[in-house]
Amino acid sequence: MSYHRAAPALAALITVVVTVVGCERGSSTGPGNPSEGVTRAGCPADLAKARSAVRQAEKVDVSWNGPTTGPAALPGRTIVYVAQTMTNPGVAGVAKGLREAARVIGWKVRVIDGQGTPAGIQAALSEAVGIRPSGIVLGGFDPNATSSQLARADAARIPLIGWHAVGSPGPSRHPKLFTNVTTRVGDVAEISADWIIARSGGRAGVVVFTDASIPFARKKSQLIEKQLATCADVRLLATENIPIPDASSRTPQEVSSLLSRFGSRWTYSVAINDLYFADAAPALREAGREGSGPPFNIGAGDGDPSAFQRITSGQFQAATVPEPLTEQGWQIVDEFNRAFAGEPASGYVAPVHVATAANSGGATSWDPPGYREGYRKIWGR
Incomplete structure (x- = not known):
């Protein structure tokens, strides 16, 4: 076979080989470059x-894109955080942020653990309502399973804020929540x-x-x-x-x-x-x-x-896909401060983030910058 006759066939073979190799490389999804390359x-x-x-x-x-205005800190409030279970790391992480923010604004926080059972959560919320605090947080459980306790809280005019309590962020009418703090599911x-x-x-x-x-x-x-x-x-x-x-x-x-x-x-x-x-x-x-x-x-x-x-x-x-748990604890305090001042909820929803070994820098949480300074400025603290 002469060179001129073989060249088209050889070129076609090379094209096939390159195409296959390119596809195989694109299908490889190792940790180094998981989102690049050609795929089939x-x-x-x-x-x-x-x-x-x-x-x-x-x-x-990322820059802080949360609220920049709101009521100054109101003094002397007590918040009860009713946890679905403190063995849930998310629930526990928000409690940590809530306590941190409460120290800054000058409030008291009490945590009651529902132990992860319907009976335990109902008992914990009953105890919380009996304390007659300034506000109650529903930490990670379905409010519909505690309807009688919610009715008692409403009768006592205790504002309720949920964390992952309902499917969407923001105020809720049924069940009645001043707001629900969460990323968008x-x-x-x-x-x-x-x-x-x-x-x-x-x-x-x-x-x-x-x-x-x-x-x-x-x-x-x-x-x-x-x-x-x-x-x-x-x-x-x-x-x-x-x-x-x-x-x-x-x-x-x-x-x-x-x-x-x-x-x-x-x-x-x-x-x-x-x-x-x-x-x-x-x-x-x-x-x-x-x-x-x-x-x-x-x-x-x-x-x-x-x-x-x-x-x-x-x-x-x-x-x-980490929730900014500490930030959300701070947001809950800010939302209560708005409720106590007779103002509407802030409407803030944290954007989603993906953490990997490549971008977390050895951190042990997603703690975006700017929110502490932002809330301190609003509260005058």
């Missing part, structure tokens, strides 16, 4: 959108799913962990599943419903079962709370899985210190 996934448009959204959410050089769910789509190059086998007993959590997991479904090559393998109070006892056995059922097809996980991955780690380790390997896990909420530690050390968690 069946959702190119959604993959491009996911990569863009994740890049934006991973930024850490839809934003958290979407960016969590987008991270999986982006990091996997649009090809993943996913397990979702949720707590269907909490309406907020149930809605979040449903929205995650909806967003994952936008990419044809992302497969939802299973949704595991494990109540948060039972996570330490049930998660390890469920993870072992999932490994047996799906094996190497299970490449990603997303949970409505980071704590599931602390409980999953022993079972994954026992099965011989590497801490920095699949399944790659993202927590769709909270971002407690242990989650950041797992992410930094590459131990069975790759990312989290």
Whole structure:
């Protein structure tokens, strides 16, 4: 065969080889460059959108975009924080921020732990109403399960503020809340799913962990599943419903079962709370899985210190969508101050953020800059 006759065939072969190599490199989703390269996934448009959204959410050089005006600090108030369970790191993190802000504004805070059971939460809220405080925080539980206690609080004219109490941020009429402090559940769910789509190059086998007993959590997991479904090559393998109070006892056995059922097809996980991955780690380790390997896990909420530690050390968690827990504790104090002054809620909702080993800098929480100074200026403190 002459050179001139062979050249077109050789050029075609080179083109095929380059194309295949390019696709394989793009499909590789290692920690170094999870959201770059060419992909053969069946959702190119959604993959491009996911990569863009994740890049934006991973930024850490953000400015405070919360309220800049409001009433000056009112003195002598007492706040009771009723916690769904203080074993929930998100609930505990907000309590920490609430106490910090209360010291600055000059208020007292008392925390009552509902122990994670309906009876315990009802008893805790009954105790809180009996104290007759200036305000009560509903920390991470469904207010509809405490209707009689809420009616007593309303009769006593005690303002209520929720944290993750209902599905949306802002004031609520049913149940009656001055405001509900949270990120937008839809934003958290979407960016969590987008991270999986982006990091996997649009090809993943996913397990979702949720707590269907909490309406907020149930809605979040449903929205995650909806967003994952936008990419044809992302497969939802299973949704595991494990109540948060039972996570330490049930998660390890469920993870072992999932490994047996799906094996190497299970490449990603997303949970409505980071704590599931602390409980999953022993079972994954026992099965011989590497801490920095699949399944790659993202927590769709909270971002407690242990989650950041797992992410930094590459131990069975790759990312989290952290709530700015301390900031939200400060926001709750500011919202109560507005309620006491007869002013409306601020309407502020913190934007979503994705924390990874690459952008967290060894931190143990997402603590965005500027809010302490902003609230101090408003309060005159």
